[in-house]
Amino acid sequence: MHLDHARSDTYDEERSEGQPDGSRSPAGTTPPSPGRGGQAPLRIGIGGPVGSGKTALVAALCRALSAECQLAVVTNDIYTTEDADFLLRHGVLPAERVRAVETGCCPHTAIRDDISANLEAIEDLQGSLPPLDLVLVESGGDNLTATFSNGLVDHQVFVVDVAGGDKVPRKGGPGVTRADLLVINKTDLAVNVGADLEVMARDAHAQRGNLPVLFTSLTEDPGATAVAAWIRELLSVPAR
Amino acid sequence: MTTSTTATTTPAAPTTPDRPSPPPVPDSFAALLLLADGRLPAGAHAHSGGLEAAVALEDLQDLTGLEAFLRGRVATVGHVAAAFSAAACASVRSGLPVTGGSGTAAELSRLDDELEARTPSPALRTASRRLGRQLLRCGLRVWPHSTLDELAAATRRGPHQPVALGAVAAVAGLEPRAVAWAAVHDSVMVPATAAVRLLGLDPYSVYAVLARLGDRLDAVATAAAAQAHAAPADLPAWGAPLLDVSTELHATWEVRLFAS
Ligand SMILES: Nc1nc2c(ncn2[C@@H]2O[C@H](COP(=O)(O)OP(=O)(O)OP(=O)(O)O)[C@@H](O)[C@H]2O)c(=O)[nH]1
Ligand SMILES: [Mg+2]
Numbered sequence: 485m486h487l488d489h490a491r492s493d494t495y496d497e498e499r500s501e502g503q504p505d506g507s508r509s510p511a512g513t514t515p516p517s518p519g520r521g522g523q524a525p526l527r528i529g530i531g532g533p534v535g536s537g538k539t540a541l542v543a544a545l546c547r548a549l550s551a552e553c554q555l556a557v558v559t560n561d562i563y564t565t566e567d568a569d570f571l572l573r574h575g576v577l578p579a580e581r582v583r584a585v586e587t588g589c590c591p592h593t594a595i596r597d598d599i600s601a602n603l604e605a606i607e608d609l610q611g612s613l614p615p616l617d618l619v620l621v622e623s624g625g626d627n628l629t630a631t632f633s634n635g636l637v638d639h640q641v642f643v644v645d646v647a648g649g650d651k652v653p654r655k656g657g658p659g660v661t662r663a664d665l666l667v668i669n670k671t672d673l674a675v676n677v678g679a680d681l682e683v684m685a686r687d688a689h690a691q692r693g694n695l696p697v698l699f700t701s702l703t704e705d706p707g708a709t710a711v712a713a714w715i716r717e718l719l720s721v722p723a724r
Numbered sequence: 725m726t727t728s729t730t731a732t733t734t735p736a737a738p739t740t741p742d743r744p745s746p747p748p749v750p751d752s753f754a755a756l757l758l759l760a761d762g763r764l765p766a767g768a769h770a771h772s773g774g775l776e777a778a779v780a781l782e783d784l785q786d787l788t789g790l791e792a793f794l795r796g797r798v799a800t801v802g803h804v805a806a807a808f809s810a811a812a813c814a815s816v817r818s819g820l821p822v823t824g825g826s827g828t829a830a831e832l833s834r835l836d837d838e839l840e841a842r843t844p845s846p847a848l849r850t851a852s853r854r855l856g857r858q859l860l861r862c863g864l865r866v867w868p869h870s871t872l873d874e875l876a877a878a879t880r881r882g883p884h885q886p887v888a889l890g891a892v893a894a895v896a897g898l899e900p901r902a903v904a905w906a907a908v909h910d911s912v913m914v915p916a917t918a919a920v921r922l923l924g925l926d927p928y929s930v931y932a933v934l935a936r937l938g939d940r941l942d943a944v945a946t947a948a949a950a951q952a953h954a955a956p957a958d959l960p961a962w963g964a965p966l967l968d969v970s971t972e973l974h975a976t977w978e979v980r981l982f983a984s
Contacts, residue, residue, distance in 0.1 A: 586983035588770035600858040
């Protein structure tokens with residue numbers, strides 16, 4: 485018996501012995517998925533500070549997209565399975581489509597400097613599920629300097645929230661300035677915290693040039709309509 | 725600039741006769757540094773080598789506790805890992821001219837079985853194979869070699885970490901004794917860095933502990949390297965039962981920061 489097996493949502497290679505044809509490549513490159521016409525699934529990283537709404541966004545995207553594409557999620561919460569448990573508890577995705585990766589106190593390391601555990605989790609999902617179209621990788625809540633390696637994801641979304649203060653976009657950092665999409669979440673709270681959304685929009689655009697910025701309130705729009713549309717657009721474009 | 729001529733001139737060897745000659749530098753010293761560096765993207769940062777469990781279950785809280793933990797680790801699983809890494813390295817090196825000679829594959833598989841037998845804890849086996857797989861993934865990209873492809877194909881769940889380390893080291897050009905040092909170094913660095921992150925110990929003090937352990941590490945690495953050509957069954961089998969038990973318990977925790 486393996487104790488780790490008790491946690492069905494924890495990534496564990498004992499359960500991950502491979503692709504349906506049994507030809508798991510333990511250390512090789514990601515096998516292509518026929519889900520997008522033989523292309524590898526689109527991998528999107530979702531990063532941002534603690535509590536900004538990353539898991540809420542992942543849940544929203546699962547609700548919006550799971551009926552129209554083959555979708556799986558990897559989470560990197562520092563507390564192992566917190567984010568994964570949330571997704572399972574809220575029934576937005578079945579357990580076999582969620583993997584949790586432990587990051588040893590360093591969530592940014594696991595998505596940027598040493599991406600091996602995340603790559604394994606993605607391959608594990610690919611090997612155990614029907615061909616995937618989309619894999620969302622949620623980083624652990626970190627600081628404004630955390631950013632995904634392009635060896636791990638194709639595109640990254642950085643989620644900040646209004647409650648963190650309207651200064652956040654001005655502060656910059658690689659997440660704010662370079663992410664493929666900046667999401668400014670919890671707009672419903674702007675009045676409560678005295679945050680000026682126009683200031684945030686202006687600062688974000690100043691930091692990001694032409695890169696897109698979307699405002700969301702996931703409590704008011706639990707399907708994250710605008711972000712889901714952004715991802716649909718990417719899904720329709722052939723992979724690199 | 726006065727260096728334009730000296731830059732391309734080999735400096736004269738020191739000729740002081742009463743000075744002992746410097747210790748021989750391992751071959752491919754640069755590769756050894758890469759392989760031994762904790763920043764190598766091979767998954768180790770997510771593991772604590774049993775330290776997280778020891779903090780909670782054995783009340784390891786300070787430098788004294790850390791030092792005792794490291795001494796115990798290097799004398800047991802560290803020594804075993806170093807001997808198996810050196811043996812795997814020797815095996816791959818002997819098969820290198822005829823790449824992936826079946827003899828090499830069979831020897832690596834024997835070493836892997838022997839390590840399995842020396843690792844009673846299923847959670848530790850899982851962690852070791854996961855780390856082995858991740859190291860192999862890294863090695864395949866950094867030092868591509870057919871021997872590594874064959875090792876990956878032969879061990880579906882990934883080889884145990886020391887087997888992977890020995891194989892990757894061999895294709896990186898290292899000798900068994902160099903990889904023994906890398907393995908011993910790894911066996912203390914993983915828990916030591918975890919202690920800094922988990923307990924907030926003063927990093928200078930932690931490195932002072934590591935420096936104090938230097939003679940111990942050298943001795944273990946030397947002993948392990950000397951066994952590189954021993955029969956797999958005769959390689960050391962030191963065990964750390966407390967590590968086995970606490971790793972099993974750790975694997976059941978609801979909340980943990982490290983994978984092992
Ligand atoms: N009012 C409001 N609350 C929100 C919104 N989005 C998320 N939240 C709440 O914010 C809290 C944190 O959301 P999460 O989705 O867990 O944030 P996270 O970024 O995943 O957090 P970590 O993974 O811990 O870093 C939860 O209580 C959510 O319900 C929003 O748009 N408006
Ligand atoms: Mg979260």
